[in-house]
Amino acid sequence: MRSSSTVRFAVAGLALVVLLVVAALPGGTSSGAVTAKRNVVAAAAPSDRLAVVRGGIASPLAPGERLAVSGEVVATIALHAVPETRYARTLRVTLADGSGAASGGSVSVSAHMRFMDHGSFAARAVAEGDGVYVASLPFAMPGEWEIVITFVVGADRGEIVLDIDEYD
Numbered sequence: 586m587r588s589s590s591t592v593r594f595a596v597a598g599l600a601l602v603v604l605l606v607v608a609a610l611p612g613g614t615s616s617g618a619v620t621a622k623r624n625v626v627a628a629a630a631p632s633d634r635l636a637v638v639r640g641g642i643a644s645p646l647a648p649g650e651r652l653a654v655s656g657e658v659v660a661t662i663a664l665h666a667v668p669e670t671r672y673a674r675t676l677r678v679t680l681a682d683g684s685g686a687a688s689g690g691s692v693s694v695s696a697h698m699r700f701m702d703h704g705s706f707a708a709r710a711v712a713e714g715d716g717v718y719v720a721s722l723p724f725a726m727p728g729e730w731e732i733v734i735t736f737v738v739g740a741d742r743g744e745i746v747l748d749i750d751e752y753d
């Protein structure tokens with residue numbers, strides 16, 4: 586009788602020690618690893634939805650879709666997440682005309698939230714050559730934004746309006 590209750594206490598004590606060790610070992614590091622992994626995934630593949638607005642009607646923008654700007658000028662537009670940030674995006678515009686990449690132009694962007702008063706921001710895209718222009722979009726929060734992209738390429742001027750549903 587006595588020895589069996591001693592064994593029972595010993596087993597219970599051993600189980601408690603094992604529980605404590607298991608709880609202490611991975612606990613501190615696992616939540617940090619999950620957070621870091623989540624950020625990396627968000628930066629690699631934003632699930633933002635883009636639509637181009639023509640005459641007040643928005644239609645989904647397909648990846649790589651070429652949008653008429655003015656004359657023979659067409660634009661291809663892509664958004665990229667910015668590593669280490671939650672909401673900022675990089676806008677990458679590629680311009681081409683009848684003779685190829687349109688590098689001598691200028692591209693600027695203004696943005697505001699469609700249904701909230703968060704102010705707005707404007708940015709001038711930096712020309713990177715080969716018809717590529719890059720602008721930073723410091724969105725204050727995820728949600729529905731409208732951005733207006735203004736183009737000047739030689740004598741051609743044009744504007745593209747995009748609705749962006751930014752996914753956090």
Ligand SMILES: [Cu+2]
Pocket residue numbers: 698701703726728
């Ligand atoms: Cu808002």
